[in-house]
Amino acid sequence: MSLFTLGIARGLLGQVLGMVIGMLLTCAVRILLGWEAWAAEPAWTVGAVCSIIGFLLGVGSLDDWLKWTKGIPTPLHHGPPVDKPAWTRYFSVDYNHKVIGVQYTVWGILLLMVGGTVAMIFRTELARSGLQFLGLDLYNSFIGMHGMIMIFAILLGVGGMANYLVPLMIGAEDMAFPRLNALGFWFNVPGSVLLLLSLFVGGWDAGWTAYPPLSARGPIGYQLFFLGVFAIGLSSIVGSLNLLVTLLRMRPEGMSLFRMPIFCWAVFATSLIQLTATQLIGTSFLMVSVQRALGMGFFDPRGILGEVSPMVGGGDPVLFQHLFWFYSHPAVYIFVLPGLGIVSELLPVFSRKPLFGYKWIALSSMAIAIVGFLVWGHHMFVSGYNDILRIPFMYATLLVAIPTGVKFFSWLGTIWGGKVHFDTPMLFVLGAISVFLIGGLTGPILATVPTDFPLHDSYFVVGHFHATMFGGFVFPFFAALYYWFPKVTGRMYNETLGKIHFFIMTPAFWVQTLGQMGVGVMGMRRRIADYDPTLGAGQIESWQLAVTIAGFAIAFGVMLMLWNFFQNAEVGAAAGDNPWRSRSPEWQIPSPVPEHSFPAPLHVVGEPYDYGLADAGYVTTASTGDD
């Protein structure tokens, strides 16, 4: 079997070829126009666009559509490839949502490791003041890279959970558009490659937010970064579209919206944001990209009259911030809503009690998604926009606390008086709540204009968003990995190792996030490789060191988890079909889930979370024969 039977190998080859073809094309056009043949920036940019197409063609995710354009029918193939070993389907285009879910998750974990490694490098640099081994520009490229890789990793993790779980939870045979689903995943691979490649053509030193004017003037790395984000953005858009259609049209009879497992509500709200807001980061980056490439001065304040005043026709960098944050604030809810859904999903299982206030939790996700669109200006209090705008943005932001609080209270209400089982997934859920609380409480401090002035662009913000993202995504994601590992593999992970992982990671994370906030209050700024050791009455260095050590401890915990999974995926103890005694549909079928998940359509006979109530079923999978 040659390497190129694997779709991903063909894809990467296609990506290289696409890059070369794109560059040659650029040179050819330039020669035709009578210009100098080689210009690095256009060549790399066009090359990168072609490289994405090259990958998709190479991996084969466009095959069916290309056939359709010629009128050739393409029946969906179910099951592993006929002429290759079964495992190869995970490395090639496959239309089964369970395979795609695993592909998303594994690729997400890989990126998590790459992003984590980058973070460990610059954390080591920060452990002491002075410049040790990273230059100023490289440091800035690294923090931006860490941020964006982690965002990709989170989007992939979200995609993984949603793709694997949603069809199972609503008893659908697959997603609504399996081909689009595969395409949505494969966009991510060339996107990540471009992002990593950007480091080798100068990097990009403005942080993940890439504000112009810096991003409009920096190295070529920016173009590859923009295109990488573009690819991931397309993945978000087609993926969320697919999930929305699946949720709206493929539920079984009797499963009204308010009888779906609560995770589906979280995915629904998330997908609405992803479908729409993602366009804005695409547009804003595209505008910077064409400003660089074609001189279109959207954000260039110089104007056409040059030095003459009043300036006419000048662009405005603040516009970029509006467009960018119109995506990037709602984006934080893309990161956390699915995770919060996991928390709501798991709490009743491990407390053996009904979910407290199902409807309120479902609607609070929708409320967060909607209000989330109205608060982007809280990132711009010091941007120089009209002062008056600060007030509505401040109040709108504080309003988000209400639906978030609803979730907290219903979580407490669910645990209250329950017979709580402290298995590893439940520990991570409780860890998530504790960490998210820290993050959530620091939000209003930043949302209040007078307190944001000194804190903006300081490490306090870094501490805030690490707490929200760990509490809202990383901890719940790990809980989900432990919880559904037996469903995916049919085997049980090692419980002791899982608990050790938890008890290392949670306190380490508290130290990390509170430490970041602490150095921020002492005066440490974001995006600077060096700091004054006399800050914080000379205490800052020891705080920085503590944060670095905590970071390494977290990394160690994650390695422990991966080792645990790796060890037990094939040889662990058999888990049985429903080790957690869950009521959710995916646990009523065998583990690992067979190719066609459900033998017959689901019958919904009750409420999803009636744990502890006698004779209260939720779904049955057996065909009862009366229809």
Next chain:
Amino acid sequence: MTATAIEHGPEHGHAADDHHHAGESGLATYLENTRRNRLGMWLFFASEAFLFLALLVTRFYLWRGPHGEVVRPELDQFAGLVVTAVLLLSSYFMNRAEVSIANDKRTDFLTSLLITAFLGTAFLVGVVVWEWGMFPGIVKGHLKPTDGVFGAVVFGMTGMHALHVLSGVILILNVWWLGRKGHFSGERHWGVEACAIYWHYVDLVWIFFYPAIYLIGTTIDVPH
């Protein structure tokens, strides 16, 4: 983000399967698939609306005179009017194509598609040659992309829209070609429907873009 041919309608190519399902249950599956496709298509439009809204916001944010008044550059009003009329007319023929295939009138269907594609191409040529002045030997344009925010926004908005028109024309020609080979029927023509609603959507976008670029605000002289 731009539309690529892949995005136009998830699975729109089911049209290609038109002749291959037979019988009642085949039709039921086809209808359910079409309902899903239709919903997917509308969600795609919702997504794209945000892209076009962002461009409109950019236009009204950036095109301001020295005293904050809404302004616009001097463009060729005649060119704008003609291309707009051509595009609106094309939507009529697209609709005719869809109605024709729904009634199994294949010849009408094919002719209408060709007229639509022709008008769409005429629109593109109008924008690229006449308004942009891509070929200064034929027509000299009014603005260059580098003319401050005026050039940037005119080229950004018309460019993004032209890209959608271009993909629409390609789609129409593809459907026409398949139609000539005997695909689609009165009962099964999701491919045609997808193409048609996409085309109307792109038209609708222009109905917002045209006044924003050509009509609203006082004109301002853009020096080169």
